[in-house]
Amino acid sequence: MGGATGVLGAELVSSHEPEATYAASRHTSVVPLHWLYFGYCDVCGLWNTLRHYLEGASGTPVVSSQPPSLDSQGGVSVLAILTYHSLDLSGSVLSVAPQQFAEHMAHLAHLGLQGMALREAVAHRNAHGTWPERGVVLTFDDGYANCYEAALPVLRQHGFTATVFLVSGHMGGYNDWEPPLERLGTQPMLNWEQVAALAKAGLEVGAHTVTHRELQRLTAAEVQSEIRTARDDIAKRLGMPVESFAYPFGSTSPQVCELVQREFRIACTTVLKRAATEPLHRLPRIDMYYIRSLPRLERLLTGRLDRYLAIRRWGRAVRRVLKGDA
Numbered sequence: 001m002g003g004a005t006g007v008l009g010a011e012l013v014s015s016h017e018p019e020a021t022y023a024a025s026r027h028t029s030v031v032p033l034h035w036l037y038f039g040y041c042d043v044c045g046l047w048n049t050l051r052h053y054l055e056g057a058s059g060t061p062v063v064s065s066q067p068p069s070l071d072s073q074g075g076v077s078v079l080a081i082l083t084y085h086s087l088d089l090s091g092s093v094l095s096v097a098p099q100q101f102a103e104h105m106a107h108l109a110h111l112g113l114q115g116m117a118l119r120e121a122v123a124h125r126n127a128h129g130t131w132p133e134r135g136v137v138l139t140f141d142d143g144y145a146n147c148y149e150a151a152l153p154v155l156r157q158h159g160f161t162a163t164v165f166l167v168s169g170h171m172g173g174y175n176d177w178e179p180p181l182e183r184l185g186t187q188p189m190l191n192w193e194q195v196a197a198l199a200k201a202g203l204e205v206g207a208h209t210v211t212h213r214e215l216q217r218l219t220a221a222e223v224q225s226e227i228r229t230a231r232d233d234i235a236k237r238l239g240m241p242v243e244s245f246a247y248p249f250g251s252t253s254p255q256v257c258e259l260v261q262r263e264f265r266i267a268c269t270t271v272l273k274r275a276a277t278e279p280l281h282r283l284p285r286i287d288m289y290y291i292r293s294l295p296r297l298e299r300l301l302t303g304r305l306d307r308y309l310a311i312r313r314w315g316r317a318v319r320r321v322l323k324g325d326a
């Protein structure tokens, strides 16, 4: 937790979170967030201890050389679907450093795991009734140009694939669908030639709407336009079907989900947990904002981070209620 703040509430409902809660932070709060601020270093220390327990860490974390067991959680097949956004050095909540990403991928390979696209994991589940035992799904939201420049060479090196979700109305442009995010700033997006190269390399290309608006706040007609236009534009450009979708900001509702289900086989939320038996149109994902170190990545893959993720989900839910978004 940030040493300068020393607040428990701030850690649980931090505004410095990735896209899922970033959307909520842009609306007026119904309860002042400072009500949750405690401001005592003792509390900070208590939280660090609690977090240590929740993360399943004991002593100095040591990265195991043994492959983790991925295939059971109380007998249920589970799958980690990882979410990356931009690979850059800004340190923003949507950013992972290219070198760190390379280390993540090298560690997955070291553990004998296969980075794969969402459609491949779903095809396995449809065929066998379980998620792939040694698979980890890699997803990239928004379609930053650095996905081509920094991610593709690393994925190729390990023989991994991934799914990239595009904001079709910003192809070849910038992430200017809203004011520049703190630290991230304005970033160039993939152009169609780069996307074609990603598809040729075996990556799946999915849709993330045309303009990256919060679907929950749109009319049904607007939602349909956002998702159909994005899907059709991408399919036409690439000459292949678009099967997967990611909800911008994780914003969804039963109505939005139903509309998406009519147009796509698969859809991803930003609910922070490993996928198990969720419907294919509400697949949860792990935002890599929370999983940057290799020991934490390994705890995620072995299920030892589940309590921590549950607390994070609770923090997000509290924050949405406070912001009037629930």
Ligand SMILES: [Zn+2]
Pocket (backbone or CB within 6 Å): 019, 141, 142, 208, 212, 248, 249
């Ligand atoms: Zn997005």
